[in-house]
Amino acid sequence: MGEQIVCWHCGETLKDLILPMSRREACVHCGADQHVCKLCTEFDGRHCTEQRAEPPTDKEKANFCDYFKPRSNAYGGGYQDKSQAAKARLAALFGDEEPVPTEPGQQDKTLTPAELAEQKLRKLLGGD
Secondary structure (H helix, E strand, O other), X not given: OOOOOEOOOOOOEOOOOOOOOOOOXXXXXXXXXXXXXXXXXXXXXXXXXXXXXXXXXXXXXXXXXXXXXXXXXXXXXXXXXXHHHHHHHHHHHHOOOOOEEOOOOOOOOEEOHHHHHHHHHHHHOOOO
8 A cells, every 4th residue: 555544533644554454453642443444445434335244333443344444544633623622612601712722733732821821921931
């Protein structure tokens, strides 16, 4: 396969991947199982299109499917975007300011207003 395979859950590139993929393969970044329906070419977003495959009950957990073939475009925006949106809705509900992401690559880790103020103070005083 010429294309890089990425984690279906967090979007990180799965490095040093040995194909065929083991049932126990997991993402080193988020820990999500990788031998799952959501990473398979036969998965259409709701169910498996392979007629002979026995459908698992949980499409995000490792399975023993013999028809599994990983696809490179399985990541669909995942948990970080949903987490950030949920935090923004919660802040709006209580009239708080929306949390500010610390770094572009870490949308799920945000600063509270107190942490943001401390960070600005440290920068002002020449600290880290």
